[in-house]
Amino acid sequence: NAGVTQTPKFQVLKTGQSMTLQCAQDMNHEYMSWYRQDPGMGLRLIHYSVGAGITDQGEVPNGYNVSRSTTEDFPLRLLSAAPSQTSVYFCASSYKATRSSQETQYFGPGTRLLVL
Amino acid sequence: TQLLEQSPQFLSIQEGENLTVYCNSSSVFSSLQWYRQEPGEGPVLLVTVVTGGEVKKLKRLTFQFGDARKDSSLHITAAQPGDTGLYLCAYFGSNTGNQFYFGTGTSLTVIP
Numbered sequence: 001n002a003g004v005t006q007t008p009k010f011q012v013l014k015t016g017q018s019m020t021l022q023c024a025q026d027m028n029h030e031y032m033s034w035y036r037q038d039p040g041m042g043l044r045l046i047h048y049s050v051g052a053g054i055t056d057q058g059e060v061p062n063g064y065n066v067s068r069s070t071t072e073d074f075p076l077r078l079l080s081a082a083p084s085q086t087s088v089y090f091c092a093s094s095y096k097a098t099r100s101s102q103e104t105q106y107f108g109p110g111t112r113l114l115v116l
Numbered sequence: 117t118q119l120l121e122q123s124p125q126f127l128s129i130q131e132g133e134n135l136t137v138y139c140n141s142s143s144v145f146s147s148l149q150w151y152r153q154e155p156g157e158g159p160v161l162l163v164t165v166v167t168g169g170e171v172k173k174l175k176r177l178t179f180q181f182g183d184a185r186k187d188s189s190l191h192i193t194a195a196q197p198g199d200t201g202l203y204l205c206a207y208f209g210s211n212t213g214n215q216f217y218f219g220t221g222t223s224l225t226v227i228p
Binding site for chain 1: 120158159217221
């Protein structure tokens with residue numbers, strides 16, 4: 001198993017450009033999520049999905065869209081990039097949609113995004 | 117939601133030294149998780165502690181959950197360069213959408 005994969009690893013955008021960050025998992029996990037990591041802020045949840053066709057907002061959803069058409073894929077879209085979206089983005093997945101405080105989340109390697 | 121305070125924020129030590137990092141809150145948690153994030157990688161779960169006073173060991177790493185379930189510590193014995201990374205604690209918010217919330221982390225550098 002490849003686990004959780006993310007592409008691209010690095011991306012530079014100009015303000016106003018759009019792009020899609022890709023995330024895929026091959027573990028048949030029901031739950032997938034997107035976090036952003038900023039210095040001094042820790043990991044903050046952007047959007048999540050409990051299964052194909054079901055998505056919901058996390059703590060910091062503004063400026064981002066998601067969709068979940070398959071169990072495996074969970075892309076994150078930036079419609080009009082802003083410098084405040086400069087960050088490292090992590091995709092994560094876990095086995096069950098029914099969350100548990102003892103579950104294991106598996107993280108991808110991250111996408112480093114710079115918005116100029 | 118930043119209910120978790122981690123300290124110290126940065127720590128640089130020599131190989132072979134011992135260290136302790138802390139994860140504190142004024143709130144009571146049903147459990148806490150510890151992750152290690154190596155440079156350029158995503159976080160990896162190390163342990164989940166669920167019972168007040170619980171101690172779990174993972175080789176040279178010892179994790180403790182406070183008796184009142186408000187805090188946790190991670191002690192590393194005889195640190196090695198491979199321990200270098202960002203150590204994150206996280207709690208599960210069952211009252212706030214069943215999501216995990218992370219502290220800001222302790223960045224550890226072990227110098228050979």
